[in-house]
Amino acid sequence: MSYATNLRCRECHREYPLAAQHVCEFCFGPVEVTYDYDAIRRNVTRAHIESGPASLWRYHDFLPVDRQDAIDIGAGFTPLIRAKNLGKALGLNNLYIKNDTVNPTWSFKDRVVAVAASRARELGFEKLACASTGNLANSVSAHAAAAGMEAVVFIPHDLEAGKIVGSSIYGPTLVKVQGNYDAVNRLCAELSSTYPWAFVNVNVRPYYSEGSKTLGFEVAEQLGWRAPDHCVVPIASGSLFVKIKKGFEELAKAGLIEPKATRMSGAQATGCSPVATAWEEGSMNFRPQRPNTIAKSLAIGNPADGYYSLVQLRDTGGACGSVSDDEIVAGMKLLAETEGIFAETAGGVTVASLKQLAEQGRIGADELTVAFVTGAGFKTLEAVTDALSPALEIEATVESFERAYEAHAGKSAPHLVQGVA
Numbered sequence: 001m002s003y004a005t006n007l008r009c010r011e012c013h014r015e016y017p018l019a020a021q022h023v024c025e026f027c028f029g030p031v032e033v034t035y036d037y038d039a040i041r042r043n044v045t046r047a048h049i050e051s052g053p054a055s056l057w058r059y060h061d062f063l064p065v066d067r068q069d070a071i072d073i074g075a076g077f078t079p080l081i082r083a084k085n086l087g088k089a090l091g092l093n094n095l096y097i098k099n100d101t102v103n104p105t106w107s108f109k110d111r112v113v114a115v116a117a118s119r120a121r122e123l124g125f126e127k128l129a130c131a132s133t134g135n136l137a138n139s140v141s142a143h144a145a146a147a148g149m150e151a152v153v154f155i156p157h158d159l160e161a162g163k164i165v166g167s168s169i170y171g172p173t174l175v176k177v178q179g180n181y182d183a184v185n186r187l188c189a190e191l192s193s194t195y196p197w198a199f200v201n202v203n204v205r206p207y208y209s210e211g212s213k214t215l216g217f218e219v220a221e222q223l224g225w226r227a228p229d230h231c232v233v234p235i236a237s238g239s240l241f242v243k244i245k246k247g248f249e250e251l252a253k254a255g256l257i258e259p260k261a262t263r264m265s266g267a268q269a270t271g272c273s274p275v276a277t278a279w280e281e282g283s284m285n286f287r288p289q290r291p292n293t294i295a296k297s298l299a300i301g302n303p304a305d306g307y308y309s310l311v312q313l314r315d316t317g318g319a320c321g322s323v324s325d326d327e328i329v330a331g332m333k334l335l336a337e338t339e340g341i342f343a344e345t346a347g348g349v350t351v352a353s354l355k356q357l358a359e360q361g362r363i364g365a366d367e368l369t370v371a372f373v374t375g376a377g378f379k380t381l382e383a384v385t386d387a388l389s390p391a392l393e394i395e396a397t398v399e400s401f402e403r404a405y406e407a408h409a410g411k412s413a414p415h416l417v418q419g420v421a
């Protein structure tokens with residue numbers, strides 16, 4: 001049995017049963033899953049978690065799904081890398097990368113979908129749907145395939161080829177909408193009131209967003225059961241940003257880590273920066289924007305959790321980076337060249353923002369800092385192809401290689417250099 005008890009309104013705290021409902025009937029505030037933390041504290045130990053599977057289901061006690069109902073295609077428990085090289089480049093002595101590029105469909109969305117899809121099936125839904133900036137559609141399609149459910153996924157018409165093929169391959173009904181994500185999301189909100197489908201980020205959004213907490217759980221466990229000093233997290237709707245912190249807080253409530261005032265910093269592309277702009281202006285009310293950025297997976301102009309993201313930035317003493325498309329590409333290259341991780345544009349936003357905040361002195365050199373890299377680079381090849389050095393093109397002869405290599409490297413091939421065997 002799950003320890004989840006209710007859905008509770010974030011604003012007026014009215015409680016509801018654990019159904020497919022995402023807003024409060026009284027005040028229209030968002031509802032969130034609550035748990036019996038006393039029971040969790042009594043029953044759940046570090047050893048129990050450590051003996052669980054190498055997926056996010058090792059934290060099933062903190063998730064709103066019965067363990068035996070999990071749709072598990074291996075989401076989560078991704079590497080936490082000590083990023084010495086990138087840290088050196090940025091003057092950060094205690095930097096880690098949470099590498100969520102290596103999930104089953106190559107983005108952190110597998111976490112939210114694993115939880116939402118499992119709960120949807122538990123609630124009796126037969127079809128999964130979503131409004132997606134790309135990665136969510138990939139993950140919903142894959143989880144539906146594995147669960148034997150049908151998928152109907154809605155995307156903006158202008159997504160990268162990798163994100164389109166990355167959905168189609170699993171056989172969903174793929175719907176390209178003439179409009180940006182915010183239009184897709186509005187459409188899905190309307191459809192969800194008439195179609196009896198689980199729209200993972202609309203009517204079952206409270207379960208969806210619980211999946212993001214597992215990034216906080218993992219980071220704490222992988223750091224030896226402690227929360228970091230500072231996190232840098234990309235913001236689209238803001239759900240991930242808010243829920244990583246909830247993950248640390250729940251572990252502390254359960255007595256599994258010491259409470260810590262982790263600073264939470266955000267990362268946005270300047271071309272879609274409603275949260276960063278409001279934060280810079282010291283405002284708690286963001287203005288919706290019309291996105292124009294290569295970071296399409298973060299291109300939400302009217303973020304559902306934008307307000308709560310601003311609250312969290314203020315309450316934790318975090319900052320919010322805002323980076324140009326050129327900086328995003330440079331961030332992707334920097335991460336690849338220093339740590340061997342090929343991230344998509346959203347990862348470029350994170351790394352470029354990390355650099356920006358470090359240069360502004362907003363991240364302490366010795367703070368234990370974790371940067372969240374949330375999607376893989378093969379999905380957004382378009383963004384970097386023109387920015388990379390071309391291959392050497394040669395005939396299949398030693399001579400042809402040596403000519404090309406010397407011209408490229410500006411030096412002689414090894415056996416022509418004196419003293420080198």
Ligand SMILES: *Cc1c(COP(=O)(O)O)cnc(C)c1O
Nearest residue numbers: 135236237238239240346374375
């Ligand atoms: C969706 C997404 C995010 C952010 O998600 P939100 O919870 O909506 O803020 C970050 N990175 C990638 C790669 C994503 O696909």
Ligand SMILES: [Zn+2]
Nearest residue numbers: 009012024027
């Ligand atoms: Zn309410």
